[in-house]
Amino acid sequence: MNDSNPVIPLFDLDYGPEEEQAVLRVLHSKWLTMGEEIAALEQEFAAFCGVRHALAVSSGTTALHLANVVAGVKQGSEVVCPSLTFAATANAVIYTGGTPVFADIASADDWTVSPAKIAEKITPRTKAIVVMHYGGFACRMEEISAIARLHKIALIEDAAHAPGSTYRGKKLGAIGDISCFSFFSNKNISTGEGGMICTNNDDYAAQIKIIRSHGMTSGTVDRHRGHSFSYDITALGYNYRLDEIHAALGRVQLGKLTEGNRQRRLAARRYKEGLKKLPGIKLPFADREAEANYHFFPVLLDDAVNRQDLMSYLRRRGIQTSIHYPPVHNFSFHRQLFPTSDMQLTEHIAGHELTLPMFVGIKDEQIDFILDSLTGYFSNI
């Protein structure tokens, strides 16, 4: 068995006939981009999150880039963000000419960015804070929102992992000034590529609509319908548009999200029951089961466990695992440009984290097989 053909993959798509029909609907409509599917997805996503505006874009990364742009991040700006995240969280800051300033995580149990560490990193140059809801577990939004308000800086949620998760009853992605979702293949809403920006700020929304499409004041559909004959370009824009096929897939996936997240929580409960008995493994985010969407299932290995050896053993048994994340501040590109110290907790977790398979449709027997495999491993060391 090898990684390319695992018996139990890290993630599996929850696709069926509805997705197939959605794609055919678009093909038959003969309208491939920025049309009715996008408008409907935006409306449905805004209603789901409870925000005034949802704007579809080509990826989570482009969502983050635009969020930084409208928050006013530019050359000379600093943006405080976590390092225990995917590189795009920090790279989106760098695209604008700004500097990511990495802050450590909260604790060995809460791997989201620490409010106290964020506060320490604020300077007169800080333009924004970007938080990332690791694995779909909420950051400490109350404390972090208070810091952003105190310093009058923007709070951006990297909610790539978080569709459907809540924080004290409120949807993640509806708390900060702007939030960014990813619809990449392995996300809870999977369309291959795609993303969404949410905001309650009318001015941000108006700017995003323009700069996601070359800075143009009217779209192809307006001109097609005779609403507009020409256009002006009022800002430096990009082609960060989503297309109709991805939007149609997104609508089906959004419709399945709540039930899918419920199934993930049940799977997580089964994992937790079994893992409680294992000496070499700890479970983070105690008490957050009810509000998390379990985008993935992370565990923490004790110092005595050789992670590489365990991953190889599981791979031999057909179980795919992963690591979330190699810290961004330690990549050679980022280290050179933004040397960072004071990241002990991030480094500890990054060195000991292991992600187990989690997806809608994972079977009880598959989880039991993983638990048996882990039990076998730990009884032999």
Ligand SMILES: Cc1ncc(COP(=O)(O)O)c(C=O)c1O
């Ligand atoms: C935390 C986080 N932020 C941003 C992204 C970027 O999203 P995308 O791949 O859609 O560009 C990802 C994932 O891919 C992610 O995991």
